[in-house]
Amino acid sequence: MKKSLIAMGLVVSMMLPSVMNAQKVVCKIKGSDTCLPLSQKFAEVYGNKNPGSGISVVGGGSGVGLAALLSGTTDIAQSSRKMKIDEKLKIQETGKAVKEVVIAYDALSVIVNPSNPVNKLTREQLEAIFTGKFSNWKQVGGPDLKIIVYSRETSSGTYEFFKENVLKKKNFASNALLMAATGSVVQSVSQTKGAIGYVGLAYIEKDVKALQVSFDQGKNFVTPSVANAMSKKYPITRPLYYYYLTAKDASFRPLINFILSPEGQKIVLAEGYVPLS
Amino acid sequence: MKIRKIVEKFTEGLLFTSSTVTTIAVLFIVYFLFKSGIGLFSESPVEKGYTLAVNSTNPVGTLSSKQIKAIFNGDITNWKDVGGKDQAIQLFTIDELSTAYTEEQLGSNLENIPACVNDYFSKNDNVFGFFESSRFPAHFIGRKLQIPKITVWEFLTGRQWYPTSVPISSFGVLPLILGTLLVTFIAILFALPIGLITAIYMAEIASDRMRKVMKPVIELLAGIPSVVYGFFGLVVLVPAIQSVFKLPVGETALAGSIILAIMALPTIITISEDAIRSAPVAMKEASLALGASHWQSLRLVVIPYAKSGIMAAFILGIGRAIGETMAVLMVTGNAAVMPHSILEPIRTIPATIAAELGEAPFGGTHFKALFALGIILFIITFVFNSLVELIKSKNK
Numbered sequence: 001m002k003k004s005l006i007a008m009g010l011v012v013s014m015m016l017p018s019v020m021n022a023q024k025v026v027c028k029i030k031g032s033d034t035c036l037p038l039s040q041k042f043a044e045v046y047g048n049k050n051p052g053s054g055i056s057v058v059g060g061g062s063g064v065g066l067a068a069l070l071s072g073t074t075d076i077a078q079s080s081r082k083m084k085i086d087e088k089l090k091i092q093e094t095g096k097a098v099k100e101v102v103i104a105y106d107a108l109s110v111i112v113n114p115s116n117p118v119n120k121l122t123r124e125q126l127e128a129i130f131t132g133k134f135s136n137w138k139q140v141g142g143p144d145l146k147i148i149v150y151s152r153e154t155s156s157g158t159y160e161f162f163k164e165n166v167l168k169k170k171n172f173a174s175n176a177l178l179m180a181a182t183g184s185v186v187q188s189v190s191q192t193k194g195a196i197g198y199v200g201l202a203y204i205e206k207d208v209k210a211l212q213v214s215f216d217q218g219k220n221f222v223t224p225s226v227a228n229a230m231s232k233k234y235p236i237t238r239p240l241y242y243y244y245l246t247a248k249d250a251s252f253r254p255l256i257n258f259i260l261s262p263e264g265q266k267i268v269l270a271e272g273y274v275p276l277s
Numbered sequence: 278m279k280i281r282k283i284v285e286k287f288t289e290g291l292l293f294t295s296s297t298v299t300t301i302a303v304l305f306i307v308y309f310l311f312k313s314g315i316g317l318f319s320e321s322p323v324e325k326g327y328t329l330a331v332n333s334t335n336p337v338g339t340l341s342s343k344q345i346k347a348i349f350n351g352d353i354t355n356w357k358d359v360g361g362k363d364q365a366i367q368l369f370t371i372d373e374l375s376t377a378y379t380e381e382q383l384g385s386n387l388e389n390i391p392a393c394v395n396d397y398f399s400k401n402d403n404v405f406g407f408f409e410s411s412r413f414p415a416h417f418i419g420r421k422l423q424i425p426k427i428t429v430w431e432f433l434t435g436r437q438w439y440p441t442s443v444p445i446s447s448f449g450v451l452p453l454i455l456g457t458l459l460v461t462f463i464a465i466l467f468a469l470p471i472g473l474i475t476a477i478y479m480a481e482i483a484s485d486r487m488r489k490v491m492k493p494v495i496e497l498l499a500g501i502p503s504v505v506y507g508f509f510g511l512v513v514l515v516p517a518i519q520s521v522f523k524l525p526v527g528e529t530a531l532a533g534s535i536i537l538a539i540m541a542l543p544t545i546i547t548i549s550e551d552a553i554r555s556a557p558v559a560m561k562e563a564s565l566a567l568g569a570s571h572w573q574s575l576r577l578v579v580i581p582y583a584k585s586g587i588m589a590a591f592i593l594g595i596g597r598a599i600g601e602t603m604a605v606l607m608v609t610g611n612a613a614v615m616p617h618s619i620l621e622p623i624r625t626i627p628a629t630i631a632a633e634l635g636e637a638p639f640g641g642t643h644f645k646a647l648f649a650l651g652i653i654l655f656i657i658t659f660v661f662n663s664l665v666e667l668i669k670s671k672n673k
Contacts, residue, residue: 004504057450089390105429120391145525146525146526153633154633168351169443171350174438174439175612175622177528178610178624178632180606180607180632187511187512188511188515188528191527192527193525194526195526245550
């Protein structure tokens with residue numbers, strides 16, 4: 001009897017803080033693989049701070065996440081692209097409204113082998129290289145060396161973003177080497193002299209060289225860095241979004257507030273993404 | 278007596294059920310593969326639920342998928358290149374609406390979209406639109422384009438593999454088929470002689486102690502996960518090939534072949550060694566008694582006797598090589614180009630299926646195309662097996 005009373009007391013005292021603050025968040029997050037590590041970290045840290053929270057995070061791709069939000073099988077859709085008009089219309093057909101929150105930014109940097117003397121390229125040059133119009137580094141002022149294009153697999157969100165943002169929706173060269181993981185792109189670029197590839201900012205290391213890029217026909221070249229991405233100077237930057245039904249705003253608000261707080265944004269920086277401010 | 282009969286009947290039934298279940302399972306998987314794969318040829322290469330449309334005055338009737346791709350790629354920018362009037366092609370997607378019209382014009386609940394679409398199509402006679410079929414206004418004033426369905430011929434002889442290209446995807450598997458065959462062929466070229474020599478050495482020449490060490494080590498090779506082989510290939514073999522052949526890129530068909538050869542070796546060695554050892558001692562002794570040397574009796578008596586076993590080793594080796602996914606995915610570069618040499622990147626069928634199936638929308642065109650690739654792989658393996666069966670029966 002006494003024992004069970006003590007146990008009950010313990011349970012109650014453990015539950016007390018969360019009950020008092022009403023910070024408990026139980027939800028499912030699904031979508032973009034780019035956001036996945038970040039969301040997992042959020043879920044972990046938030047869960048530790050607020051016992052009783054149950055946040056499960058699943059990948060699958062931005063499109064999958066948004067489709068799941070639509071069908072009601074997930075609470076929050078994480079997306080590495082803005083919701084398309086199409087998807088907005090579909091949500092509207094169900095008579096619901098969604099709320100959009102930018103949780104962080106992600107910057108892609110173009111990397112080459114460190115032995116490559118080329119330091120900067122314009123968007124037009126990048127387009128010509130990645131679509132296969134240029135095949136030799138001397139066409140962009142480099143040495144007489146064949147260009148080897150490394151890309152991610154066609155189904156990756158990073159591939160889509162690079163294609164839309166840098167190639168202006170044109171197709172990659174058919175002889176581009178498609179790597180299954182970002183780590184493989186870094187590994188291959190580091191050991192191939194004529195290589196060029198693109199990876200998230202967090203993946204840059206000393207074995208590869210990140211290029212400065214210009215999106216204004218060569219007037220200004222910008223180095224990929226967290227600072228430049230934050231000040232919007234670096235052009236290959238995309239926001240990462242959370243989408244959820246407006247009706248459920250109140251129940252997810254504590255989590256969103258935590259993510260947008262300085263503490264949450266510190267996690268963003270630590271995970272290699274670009275914080276909002 | 279009775280109990281024994283019952284037990285025997287029961288055992289018989291058990292054997293019958295387990296073999297029938299296995300056969301049915303295999304047939305079911307084959308049925309599933311074919312059902313999903315064949316569906317590809319009733320699909321249009323345009324993304325599902327989307328339609329392409331032009332102004333009603335546009336003389337262009339149909340466009341091939343190649344032309345559509347060239348237009349969206351920016352390679353064709355004038356209608357006269359595809360048989361139309363001499364005017365620039367104006368691309369239009371539903372997202373374009375938000376730049377062409379203000380939010381007020383679109384309506385706060387986007388209710389004016391159909392009207393705006395019609396307005397856009399009436400104002401621009403050079404328009405080439407691509408958007409979801411259900412977004413078309415009820416009284417659409419433009420003309421919808423007819424896109425031919427994917428044909429088997431197009432699928433098998435197409436040279437471009439852009440499965441997720443928008444608005445029109447291309448499923449040309451010729452580079453993938455040739456890539457798979459090339460990698461497998463070269464791998465067998467490496468693995469067969471080495472495997473056979475090792476098997477002969479282990480069965481006939483090696484001392485018992487030597488054999489006791491070598492055999493487990495070789496069998497250990499079969500137990501290593503293929504991703505480990507792939508990683509080994511990526512960090513060791515690929516840079517090595519790159520520097521030895523002075524290549525611009527090390528991820529090549531050759532790298533894949535060597536890794537596959539190593540992976541196929543344990544199968545080839547173990548099975549051919551067993552076949553060689555199973556040659557009756559009496560036959561060998563008879564040959565030696567007739568005055569033949571050890572090498573002669575090996576070459577003229579033992580190996581011919583073990584021929585069918587060696588053949589089986591050969592098939593299983595090919596089977597292992599042709600269906601191998603992960604290691605090949607990591608070292609061949611996966612560029613879907615027609616293979617010209619073994620020192621260039623290639624893409625194989627299993628690697629393509631493995632890399633893309635997880636992200637392809639269930640039941641979509643891309644999904645079906647990957648299953649159609651599976652059918653091709655199935656047929657290739659089937660042909661190989663039948664060929665070897667044929668050779669075996671002729672030898673007898």
